[in-house]
Structure formats: structure tokens, C-alpha cells
Amino acid sequence: DARVTQTPRHKVTEMGQEVTMRCQPILGHNTVFWYRQTMMQGLELLAYFRNRAPLDDSGMPKDRFSAEMPDATLATLKIQPSEPRDSAVYFCASVPGQAYNEQFFGPGTRLTVL
């Protein structure tokens, strides 16, 4: 049963700490999206990778957020330093082939920054 996995599922941290979230896309999917979901803003696109290369990260606050895909089986989203306003659920989604195809979402990482 192929699915996107994300770790950790929950993270509580204090303001100023570094947070790293991980995503394992479905094997063979070469396109990965990072989203953030909050009650106020809904789902927002943060970054988009294709074949491990970042093609669009315009949705991320550049001063504190960074996204990488060190290999085809791992995508990471890092926040340093974290702030209370970063509290949200972070999802990654993987897509087979072209970015226009159906997106498959992971279970998300619920981040709380105190």
C-alpha cells in the first residue's frame, strides 16, 4: 500500500528552536509539494520540487524556512528559528510524473511553537 509518510506526526517546541520535518514520497514519484494548513489561511503552498530540484519556494518566508530534497526518497522542511506564528499542520504531497497530475498527501506534521 503505497503512501506518503511524514515524521514527526506531532512536534511541540519553544520559540527560537530549530524544527525539521521529513517527508518520504511514494516510491517513483518525482514531484513533491510542501503545504501549510491553518484555520485562518487554509492550505497554502510553501515549496515545490521536481526531480529533487526546488522549482518554486516563493510561498516560504526565506529568512527562516528552508526546504531540501537530499535524495529521491526524502524531502525536508526546516524552520530556524521557529516562532509561535509557525504553528500549523505541514503537509507534503507527492505526484507521479508531471506536477499537473493527481496529488497524494501525507498525514501531516502538527507543529506547535510555544
Place this chain on the structure above:
Amino acid sequence: KQEVTQIPAALSVPEGENLVLNCSFTDSAIYNLQWFRQDPGKGLTSLLLIQSSQREQTSGRLNASLDKSSGRSTLYIAASQPGDSATYLCAVRSSNDYKLSFGAGTTVTVRA
């Protein structure tokens, strides 16, 4: 910029009733439209994907229609069950963009 609206924001129906969920979008130049289900504290589960050339898609009790010219899609769920209680999200991909534009969702409660 594509704007996606879902009305109503919440819906409560008795078990067995058919559900009708609406999604409207401002730019009719779309590549495809995807319906998702989200359970509380969980990720998004893809329900149906409709390509711009299609008028509808069906999967079991679910049927989604697409009318590009009027900028609307409707998700029908037949004979609703308590297990259908969830938030349903509509997402549109415009023809000139790889990004999905999401609606705010419709939260459905099916009463036993």
C-alpha cells in the same frame, strides 16, 4: 489569480440523505479539479480527479461533475452514512499553473 469558493461551509444531514457539495472557481481556464476528504487531525485523501475535458467522474457512491464555462463543480454523495462525516475540499489547477488553489472546505456531519 484563481479563487475557489465552497458553499456551504458546514452541512448536517440525517443518515440516508443525498449530499450535494458545491465548488465554484473564478478562472475557467483550468487543467483539472480534484476533490479531497479530510478527517479531523488527518491528511487529505484524494476522492476524485476530473480533467478539464471531462464532465463528470464517478467512484462508488461519489459523483463529481464539472462545468468549466460556469466555473462550477458539484460533488454528490449518495445515501450518506455517518462515516461520510468529514471536511470536503475542492482544489483547482489552472491551465497555466502547476499549483492547486484550494477552497476552504465544507464540513459535513451525517447524523445516525
